[in-house]
Amino acid sequence: MSIKKTQKKQHNFRQQSLASFFSGAKQNDKVDIKTLLSKPNPSNTSVSDSNDLSNVKIHKLSDNMIDNEQKEKILTKKDQSDNHFEPIEPQSLSKRKRTTKKDDTNSETVEKSTELLQSKRSSKSKIKTKKSKAASNKKSKKVENEDAIDISSDNESAIEINDSTEDAIDEKPAQKKRKLTRKKLVNANLDDSESDNEKINVASINETNADDTDPPEDDEMLRHNSSIHENEIKEAEELASISLEETKTKIPRFNPEDNSIPYKSICDLFQEIENESSRLKIIKLCSEFFLDVLKFDPKSLIIVVYLFINRLGPDYEGLELGLGETLLIKTITQSSGRSAANIKKDLKDIGDLGEVAQKSRVTQPAMFKPKTLDALTVFNNLKNIANSKGSNSQQKKINHITKMLTACEGNEAKFLIRSLEGKLRIGLAEKSVLVSLAQALVTFELVSDGKKSKKASAELIVKAEDKIREAFCQVPNYKTIIDKSIEYGVLKLDEHVRLSPGVPLKPMLAKPTKSISEILDRFQNEVFTCEYKYDGERAQIHLIHDNGEEKIKVFSRNSEDMSQRYPDIIDSIRGFIKKNKIGMVKSLVLDCEAVAWDRDESKILPFQVLSTRKRKDVNKEDIKVQVCIFAFDLLCLNDEPLITKSLKERRDLIEEYLNPVPGKFQLATKIDTANIDDIQGFLDSSIKDSCEGLMIKVLEGKESQYEPSKRSRNWLKLKKDYLKGIGDSLDLVVVGAYYGKGKRTGKYGGFLLASYNQQSGDYETTCKLGTGFSDEMLLQLYEKLSKLVIAQPRSYYSYDSGNAAAEPDVWFEPEVVFEVLTADLSLSPIYKAGCDTFGKGISLRFPRFIKLRDDKGSEDATSSDQLVEFYERQSSIS
Amino acid sequence: MLEGKFEEASLLKKVVESIKDSVQLCNFVCSEHGITVQAVDDSRVLLVSLLIGNEVFSDYRCDRNITLGVDLKSFAKIIRCGGNDDYLTLIAEDSPDSVTLVFEDKNSDRISEYSLKLMEIDNEFLKIDDMDYDSVIKMPSIDFQKICRDLSTLSESLQILITKDSIKFMAEGETGNGSVILKPRTDIDKPEQSITVKLNNAVNSTFGLKYIADIVKGTSLSNQIVIKISNRTPALFEYKLQSGYLRFYLAPKFEDE
Secondary structure, eight states: OHHHHHHHHHHHHHTOOHHHHHHHTTOTTSOOHHHHHHOOOTTOOOOOOSOHHHHHHHHHHHHHHHHHTHHHHHHHHHHHHTOOSOOOOHHHHHHHHHHHHHHOOOOHHHHHHHHHHHOHHHHHHHHHHHHHHHHHHOHHHHHHHHHHHHHOHHHHHHHHHHHHHHHHHHHHHHHHHHHHHHHHHHHSOTTSOOOHHHHHHHHHHHHHHHHHTOOOHHHHHHSOHHHHHHHHHHHHHHHHHHHHHHTTOOOOOOBTTTTBOBHHHHHHHHHHHHHOOOHHHHHHHHHHHHHHHHHHOGGGHHHHHHHHHTOSSOGGGOOOOOOOHHHHHHHHHHHHOOOHHHHHHHHHHHOOHHHHHHHHHHHSOOSSOOOOOBHHHHHHHHHHHHHOOSTTHHHHHHHHHHHHHHHOOTHHHHHHHHHHHTOOOSSOOHHHHHHHHHHHHHHHHHHHTTOSOOSOOHHHHHHHHHHHHHHHHHSOOHHHHHHHHHHHOGGGHHHHOOOOTTSOOOOOEEEEESOHHHHHHHTTTOOEEEEEEOSSEEEEEEEEEETTEEEEEEEOTTSOBOGGGOHHHHHHGGGGBOGGGGGGOSOEEEEEEEEEEETTTTEEOOHHHHTTSOOSSOOGGGOOSEEEEEEEEEEEETTEEOTTSOHHHHHHHHHHHBOOBTTTEEEOOEEOOOOHHHHHHHHHHHHHTTOOEEEEEEOSSGGGSOOTTOEEEEEEEEEGGGGSTTSSOEEEEEEEEEEOOGGGTTSEEEEEEEEEOTTTOOEEEEEEEOSSOOHHHHHHHHHHHGGGEESSOOTTEEOOTTOGGGSOSEEEOTTOEEEEEOSEEEEETTOOTTHHHHSSEEEEESOEEEEEOTTOOGGGSOBHHHHHHHHHHHHHHO | OEEEEESOHHHHHHHHHHHTTTOSEEEEEEETTEEEEEEEOTTSSEEEEEEEEGGGSSEEEESSOEEEEEEHHHHHHHHHTSOTTSEEEEEEOSSOSEEEEEEEOSSSOOEEEEEEEOOOOOOOOOOOOOOOOSEEEEEEHHHHHHHHHHHTTTOSEEEEEEETTEEEEEEEOSSOEEEEEEOOBOOSSOGGGOBEEEESSOEEEEEEHHHHHHHGGGGGGOSEEEEEEOTTSOEEEEEEOSSEEEEEEEOOOOOOO
């Protein structure tokens, strides 16, 4: 309890006015325990005679607090300078700690204490446990402690030490026992007569292990849904078991006085997540935080979630941060009084602008603090920054940011800058956020229902996760989902969150296959259909009926609003509805492919032609590249979602309502057959008609439902190219390049490509690429990429840094995506893709450039997991 | 109603020029005692505190407290329009939305009048208590300016070490190090050249040179600068006016340990 008290005291101190900043200098007699603990003083070797354990404990405690409260450390330094008090210094403590180790008495306490030292994390949690314990059990002591603070600092520290020692001892045997039993369980057989809970725990550990060295793709395809479900439940149970250790680690996170969520508490959690590598623990941390927010103020959750995923709204609204380095450096310059040159130098050394900002901020404290930042203020400011346009926008942005930076303490500056850069880089995938959200919401329901068991069962959590995930695929808008979940309950989300025209849903994706026989295997006993796979851009066309006004929108595969890009589509869409149905169609959502079209010869043009269209402010009169829409699915008609209907029913509706207009709007060419020769013939004719290959889809029954965002096994794609090689082309991010020689002088002659690791958010190098380019393309790429050059590889680039040969001549921002074909995959020590799995990276053999993927963002690139999957499938065949 | 007449426009010009790079927006608070300004820079590291006492003016009248929210950049532009030797009169209503500046040429009858629109500026006024500092030095302001400018070519931080009989300014940078040592001295003929050190405790403080560079813009206001420093507290840099002062409070830097 006394810790809390001192913390509060410092907090107040921080917010004091300038006047008291001055007078504060005279109050040196008020010594703070934290100050004492954080001040190293090697000359002093006399330490109290209490046992080793307590010393170790105190040492960790002080370390920890320094970490937590860097800012306070600075502010208290002033106190130290005139401090006549003899501090207890960690240095000598750690000396004792070392002797403890040497003694090797094997006693439980010693063993425990080393364990304590091993991880800062655990010690943190223990301190917190201690705190809460002290709160509940030792009320009398608490009062005593608080009094002691005011009496004299001497006593204060003494009591503090005793207190923590006692509690630490109290806590340990129990903790240790649990840890030991868990360890034992992992090694032992399952038939031990242990409690069920722990059994599951082990089972799930085994399960995840199995997952890591996963079965090849073919198995994956055949694996039944239910087994996946089982895994999820097990994972949820494991998650629940983590909570045994961590639920007690509560920090006072919110500020009830003005009903705000301090930005600090969010940043502290970011820091914790950044230090944590276990995905499950990260989810746990997040979901607990979300739950706390829900308990505190449900309305704030949406803002917190947006800060966590570093977005400013739903994707389809298209509001983005991602500010340039130069601008951010300017703001750091202004808020810390350092020169831009020095900041750039630091950036070179450290590699992360966020950390540079933190460092700059910490060494130059302000005279007095502006109001501390809270989540809402930060979010609104970020929004303002992203929204500012026009002549003076640069300066406005800089002012906004500088103002916030000035108010930043400790790690706030780091994460604020990273948010502004557009990437938090704490290893928190959006998927994990969604899962955490589900857990928090479902637990919150239990809590607010006043149920006795405050912990949701694993089944319930998994169910909630499914509901949220599904809802999100249909309506990718966190606000809607959170609001509706709170209003109606997570499990009823599907009744209240439905896809609606105007809100793009995530498109369904197809799995690659290599041969027709593979398709026949997969679709045994199913009715299926084949369609041309058009080589264009996915386009989701929405016809919206809004209070008597009709609107048409076109969304990309990433749910970006492309309406501006396709004014020609927008103008002609009404003409595609059958004349006799015109009054009957108020709204619809169509899944289509937009393809470049040669009107003179009535044929499809390659994707490259489409990508030469202007992207913004397209004027209908200036359009040179005509587009034909090939519709293949109808997802919503007159506000009625159709995605749970079978493909056959959806197709019938398309034919009933829509009217093909040659060269403008056509239905995807299809054939319903199960005959291998027919399919082969159809594939050949698709290639002849300038298509990429075929899409093969389940036609009837439950499996033919439209599954938003899923790369489903109910949709398979068969490309001509797949028949050789690994089965699919890869979409890889360009992270570096080599200067060209000879004919390619003055351009880039080769490129370094990387896959995206969705777990860690890193870009992992996978191959060099130098073939398949036309001279024109090389010139175009040079123009495009030379603007993206960065001096240093990003900290989230994973490459063989010890090997000079693995480094390209220039590094790029991860923005450009190439589609690449490869003959074969191999393992190579100089590349890093998937090296978590194999120790070596997966590399492409004879890679060949196919085209630029303008429609894909770098995070939509082929993931490292997919590469691993491809590699395993390949090796299982050969 | 405010009416304040400067014998020479150059004084206000110098004052505004010396703070306009530190702060952009600030409130001129006018009372019967004179005009005060208090403002912090954007990074909240530097605090500017200005008092132009009523004795500075050849004529001064202010019946009621008036706050003029001024954008210093625009203010400076207007003041530059007047000649240095002109009379300058500031005129404002009781609750003004603009302030009027009248320049009168002493040699001809030319009168120029400008008005500047005022702004609502949010600014809490802080009472700054006097306190005892570990050491107080007084030195020619021009010398201080030169030292700071020279050392700023090397580093972004200026370290000031004060002992009983010396003042040492130091800068350490990538390209090299530099230091300047001054000893207390008394110059009877030119008292403004004197250097004095009053010391309670030895001082070792480090400051961001960017801020110091802003501070020394006040050099033209006074022959001498008074620097009051304590360890680990904001230091005070003061240029005295004929009546009043221009003070800068600067938070020291804490280097990593």
